[in-house]
Amino acid sequence: DQQVKQNSPSLSVQEGRISILNCDYTNSMFDYFLWYKKYPAEGPTFLISISSIKDKNEDGRFTVFLNKSAKHLSLHIVPSQPGDSAVYFCAASGSGNTGKLIFGQGTTLQVKP
């Protein structure tokens, strides 16, 4: 059973506009959530995270929103740039020493010049 779901396999936006990537989860015990970005032939790289006690975290052009009642988080990229074109994974983790991040299926973002 997929505990973390990204239901949109792909998203295309125009340069300068907002990109909104969505993620849903089923386990209310998750302590924190993260977003990773992945370019072809490279490993995923950490982008931004949010604790379950927060509802928003911002880092430059990237903002993550958490709606615990809906078990939903989203990543906003404003303004979008062509270099943002990549696969984005959301991930979640519960308490415990091992972390054991659980990942969604990924969303491929294409930002058109």
Add this chain to the structure above:
Amino acid sequence: DAGITQSPRHKVTETGTPVTLRCHQTENHRYMYWYRQDPGHGLRLIHYSYGVKDTDKGEVSDGYSVSRSKTEDFLLTLESATSSQTSVYFCAISEGNGWPHGYTFGSGTRLTVV
């Protein structure tokens, strides 16, 4: 760079042969993980380690074994490779439970089983 390397980067092997992938870190992190990436499935945890000789299974561990005899090395072995194990394999490391910066990933090993 993060100090995590995977070898080999690419491998083609035949069905039924054993295969070992290596992950090496220079960060002295306690935790190490093996994930596989497949279209439509994202990243799925195979096995992880929380210390030397301390390992445990992830969600897709069947057909895989691991060993960690030193802090810096985490080996993933496919005992008898099958076509369903064709995938991209990523190793990751973390110092603690992954908060707030998650894991650091290697560049991946693309494995093709023919």
